[in-house]
Amino acid sequence: MTQSPTLSRRSTQSTSPLPRKSRQQGVDARAGYTFLLPWLLGFIALTVGPMISSLYLSFTNYNLFDPPKWIGLDNYTSLFQDERFLQSVGVTVSYVVFGTPLKLAAALAVAMLLNSKRRGQGFYRSAFYAPSLIGASVSIAIVWKAMFGDSGPVDQGLSFFGINLGGWVGNPGMTMPMFILLTVWQFGAPMVIFLAGLKQIPADLYEAASMDGAGPVRKFFNITWPMLSPVIFFNLLMETIHAFQIFNSAYIISNGEGGPAGSTLFYTLYLYLRGFSDFRMGYASAMAWLLLIVVGILTLIIFRTSKSWVHYSGDAK
């Protein structure tokens, strides 16, 4: 929708004589780049520069103090003999595999509830969106830690129903469910996108289906799901990439150590510890690049599979 003004302007321009058009385009381009410049400078100095330097550092032994020493692929090969590294991969993968689908399911479910016309929907939408605004913050991680600690509200609530798990924070078997709950609770951002997608689905499709006697389940799988699939695809991509980058809450809840028993040693946390606790920046850089490559490949795979399940209303006809 946002593209329509540009489209219409371009179409009027194409009717004007050619020289005028290219001159106008040159001015437009120059103005565009000028406006872009502050961002572009920042991008080069703060993102591209550090990325290139970290790529270089990943082939070196660099302790922050002495000049980097070239060691070729040693960092990359020693990664796979490092048990803590393999543990961090395991922790992160299980978080992504369980956390992301659950979060998306919660987001979709709530979005469907909020899609109906009811009084006070604006309030509900804001209320459900709020956790995702504050969810990644330091204070929420601290609150979460207190809630799931020994005799915290969660422990007491479960004990009331006769479930005595004790505190989750110190129990290596319960920390992962705790982190998954924390991410599921922040379903607001994908929910808003789902909600926008749901509003795009023409109501007459549902009317027609009702006439044919389809129930809610049938309507969901035959109308909502395919019509919403581009949005689901987008959310799946974004949330998967996002989940790989979990750091703040892991750092705070485990006091920056990845405990108990390494059960919260997320990939980025281990990367951070390697770099800033052990002063092994080369190793940490290698980890960062490996993560980038793996996330890139995963994104590619999701894109490939999308052809079989994502339905664009344009190309089906």
Next chain:
Amino acid sequence: MINRRHFLTTVAVGTASAAALAACGTGSSTAGQTGSAENPVTINYTWWGNDDRAERTRKAIALFESKNPDIKVNGNFTDFAGYWQKRATEAAGGGLPDVMQWDLSYLRDYGQRNQLLDLSTVNINTDAFEKSLLPSGQIKGKTYGIPTSTNAFAVYYDPAKLAGLGIAEPTGKWTYKEFNEFLTEVGTKSSGALFGSTDYTGVWWMFNIWLRQNNIEAFTEDGKLGFTKDDLKKWWNLPAGLRGTPAIVSEERVTQLAPKSPFGSNVTATEVTWDNFMAGYLADSGAKELKLVPVPSDDPDNLGLFLKPSMLMVASAKTKFKDAAARFIDFMVNDPEVGQIFKTSRGVPASKTQRDGTTFEGTDKLVVDYEKSIEQYLKDAPEPPIVGFGTLETSFKRVASDLNFGKLTVDGAADAWFKEAEDLIKQNA
């Protein structure tokens, strides 16, 4: 090639020096820039510690500022683990604070890499220090740190809790077997309501003391490990039967209570650690009184104990205010009024001037008396440990924690730690 670090450093240094020039105008090359009462210089000082130490440090800074109107001190603190991550980032960016509280574990990492100021080049009075203590702040003839105070290892206990259980107070003359029995008795008599202690084998320095009791030095002179894997296995096997019983607090609890200690949280009856934690423990636990006795040893004549600088004062090699930094360090280590403020919360003051000017009463007197009582057993203070020691200390604690979670066996834990240690020593060679 674009290097973000260099780029940022250049910008930061450029901006900072421009600002400093504008503010001060003059600067002498030997003493660094100096200030006046109307136009004071500001130095940054950072330390680790709890609220109790923060309060005391604020008092000391206020006192220093009133005595030195030409210097302002900007204080900042974090907990111990975060402290070193912050320093690493700052060092990489060339922006270490002017004056810092320091730990022996990290003196080599930063000193040998030219991050710290050689304090023998500035004016700090060390006449009132024990000559045997100063070398622990020195590396290859350069003085990187001045000890503020000394501490020694001890077993803490809460007499009220022991009396409540009907257990006699320990004398401190005990073997490891007797110590284990004592911990078991606490757990049994309290029916698990009170644990004996945290796993004392998880603390590097206690291991170091045990090695010395067996006449082994932890590190060789060329920076390698001085003990074998079997030594470490023997150590971790000492309380093998106690893990998972009420004698030793579970690792689940320890994790949940962090950063507070189980002893400070009234979860255990004893704790084996440095004697200068007294003030912090009293504040945390609210106990009326805590007492100290020597650590166990199987050789009654060799307790393996030593006085360590509990912390050192260091300055950044890049500080622009060398003179102000030196005056602040001198004040913090020598001034008797500073001793009155900190008492034994940093350890027993290392400078005789400060020690004699401090009145120790009640619990503080216990700490001073404890260090006097073990005088006959004391050995030389250890040299600054190897480069990367801070990492080894952290991984020692982590591996021991995995051992307590039952994730690793003693043999597996020893293998895991040795692999990390050897890898680290190879990296820094």
